[in-house]
Amino acid sequence: MTSNRRPTETELIAWFLAPLASDAAAFRLGDDAAALTPPDGEDLVLTKDVLVAGIHFFADDPPGDIARKALRVNLSDLAAKGARPLAYLLGLGLHADWTADWLATFTAGLADDQRTYGLALLGGDTVSSPERLTLSVTAIGRVPRGGMLRRDGARPGDIIAVTGSIGDAAIGLQLRLDAGLSGRLGLSEAAAAHLLGRYLLPQPRSGLAEAVQRLASAGMDVSDGLAGDLAKMAGVSGVRIEIDAGSVPLSEAPAWPSLPIRRCGRWR
Amino acid sequence: MTSNRRPTETELIAWFLAPLASDAAAFRLGDDAAALTPPDGEDLVLTKDVLVAGIHFFADDPPGDIARKALRVNLSDLAAKGARPLAYLLGLGLHADWTADWLATFTAGLADDQRTYGLALLGGDTVSSPERLTLSVTAIGRVPRGGMLRRDGARPGDIIAVTGSIGDAAIGLQLRLDAGLSGRLGLSEAAAAHLLGRYLLPQPRSGLAEAVQRLASAGMDVSDGLAGDLAKMAGVSGVRIEIDAGSVPLSEAPAWPSLPIRRCGRWR
Structure with a gap:
């Protein structure tokens, strides 16, 4: 995992992303979708922010900080709505020159913030985004029914x-x-x-x-x-x-x- | 809306995206997040696919078909899990040369498939993705509790x-x-x-x-x-x-x- 040979898509998911996933809902990412049993009597709050290299962050920012920023702009929306974090999905558009080391540091940043804010990865998609790293996060929070602050x-x-x-x-x-x-x-x-x-x-x-x-x-x-x-x-x-x-x-x-x-x- | 003056972000949401949104949950997109009251006794099924121009579709494909393809690859995942469509969030990364006409046709395609498959837009984000149109869809479906096909x-x-x-x-x-x-x-x-x-x-x-x-x-x-x-x-x-x-x-x-x-x- 510290070599710079690029993992295949299957390896990438198994090595870097599956450890971030919730076992119960996301089946270690070994499926096309996740099942989420909503908390009784609560509403879910959903928000989505997309971050593009050169626009929302610098391509050479520390990878762990880029990862945490992508999560946190969404968590900030949840907090402002009075919602507690629950889970997220990640769309990872990898730029042409990504490396395994880069990805290891990036996902370590996600792991840190998952612990800090108490949420788990539910699923997502990994694609090629040749010119620019592009990150799309859908974050899901919970509030008492009808309680989302508008x-x-x-x-x-x-x-x-x-x-x-x-x-x-x-x-x-x-x-x-x-x-x-x-x-x-x-x-x-x-x-x-x-x-x-x-x-x-x-x-x-x-x-x-x-x-x-x-x-x-x-x-x-x-x-x-x-x-x-x-x-x-x-x-x-x-x-x-x-x-x-x-x-x-x-x-x-x-x-x-x-x-x-x-x-x-x-x-x- | 048929002129090619580019709308501002606020106009873009009001003219093109708000008409696709569910009033109750998404507040006509006039908020940072959507509230979703989960159906009693059901699980939600979540899936996310990202589509990048030149990789998952051709940049000059008809815009309405690009839109529908982005929805449908996700709806196909839901169907294979035994889930009925409920809602979706859209991350819209607009390429440098988008026009108002292009966007009108694109969103008309979304509207068509929303009617066909019975789901509504919950929210999302619109950003600049200079080199390539990039679409990120998080689709949400519903199944009886514990009933997601794995x-x-x-x-x-x-x-x-x-x-x-x-x-x-x-x-x-x-x-x-x-x-x-x-x-x-x-x-x-x-x-x-x-x-x-x-x-x-x-x-x-x-x-x-x-x-x-x-x-x-x-x-x-x-x-x-x-x-x-x-x-x-x-x-x-x-x-x-x-x-x-x-x-x-x-x-x-x-x-x-x-x-x-x-x-x-x-x-x-």
Whole structure:
């Protein structure tokens, strides 16, 4: 498994993916489909994010971090809906120059996050995606029946709450793109590492899912920027949202207003 | 919608994808996730296939047929597991030169097959996949609890049954690759059209799902060829499988043994 001979598709599944699979539902991936017995009295919450090399991550990011990012952007959606993680399916589009070592590190990243967030691989598909690594994750969570927190539930009088400092990932991307930026901004090594880490590895608020569900009337994760995402929530909820810019929590590291922030949405 | 101005992501979802969505579960795609209330006393069956232009279909195939093929390869997996279709999620990786017209035809194909097979769009993600259209479908079906037909259930004494003629899609691919082949084989127009159609548009045996579940001890769809797929079934079931080659149903059209069949698996 440490040699760079490429495994066949069968070996790839047996060596790298089957160990990630749930025995009961996914039959060690030795089938074309998985059976999932839904928890009694609960709803399933389903979300799907696709990540493409050069767009949602850099092809030369550490493979384990790419894997965890692909899982975590989905887990973040689940957490924002008040759902606890249950399982996922993985579409793995391997680029032309993948190696067995690369894949071993990639799947080790998946294994780490499966343990951290308590979910198992149910199934998926492995294909060739010659020019760009392409990852498609369908994540499945669980909530009490009818309990999924929606984006359109915001009501007049509600308070806007966020679970972390805003904008760090966007700054982390700028640091990733421009090796000299950290020095020009006078960032400490620790601050730069924090910001880069926030870009590379989102932190799903899975631990808050139950509190969010008990307390919130609407929820979503911030992926396209606070202002844009709140505008979406306001639109579907039929409310206006006012933000006191001075109250938005920012990390202490960056000289925020001086940064040349470029839009970094999922779309372009 | 018939102009070729490209819609924004929001317009794309509102115009083309939201009409495909289930109101109740998917909130017209105005959310980051969908809630699914599982049918009482049933299991969900989940499968995921990824299709990449130039590998699983031709980039210039009719867009509606590409869409239906992406759905049908998944529906075929569900049928082989004895599951009835319920819903799906779509990861849409749009190539650099997509147009609004292309997308309108593509989504019309999805709408057609949603009606034919009785399932609704639950959610998904739309991204840029510059070099190649990339489609990722997670399909969800339903079976009575514990009733998913597995690949590893074949037992000594079982009979191998197939639901159609074998090899037509592989020949259809050869016809698609070589415009002169049909003439050299002396195929009638109708025969050539039949074989091409079998390549372009799989026919999921959804109508047989219940019979399959009642009668079969193991099931899978044929995607990599009858011999290879039976070998997989034999392997996981711990049995040997014998086939009388003369009993394999072939369509009457092709002069089968003279064809230069190339392997056309999902992997290369």
